[in-house]
Amino acid sequence: MTTLEGFRPVAEVTADERSRIAFGKAGVHKDDRYAVSVNDEGAILLTPLVSIPKRELLVWENDELRASLFRGLADAAEGKIKRLDWVTANINADADDEDE
Structure with missing residues (x-):
């Protein structure tokens, strides 16, 4: 498995029966928000974001x-x-x- 520049492997996870993946090992906390991006190879990038009124x-x-x-x-x-x-x-x- 290759990693993108600036990324490091953190853990291997398996999707549950509802296709959900837990990201706690990556430092994600309850109510954190992320923009989700996917490239042509299927790599998923989560970018932290904050919503404002x-x-x-x-x-x-x-x-x-x-x-x-x-x-x-x-x-x-x-x-x-x-x-x-x-x-x-x-x-x-x-x-x-x-x-x-």
Whole structure:
């Protein structure tokens, strides 16, 4: 058996009666997500991935917005922020939302 460049053998596994294969020996954990690719020779490549809500996609597509967000997070981590009371002046954080 040949291995692709950068890959190393980890284990030999057998598919169960429902064609499932356990990948625990390869370091896969519960709820991990992977993109699955197959080449013409039948080699299977699992690429780890993370899903994000569509509403957050804008941050990853817009370099300027992402840079601004990271600057804001860095400022917050360094304590360089101040409270903007006018933003939350009419919001009661302890009240239950009846509209939800």
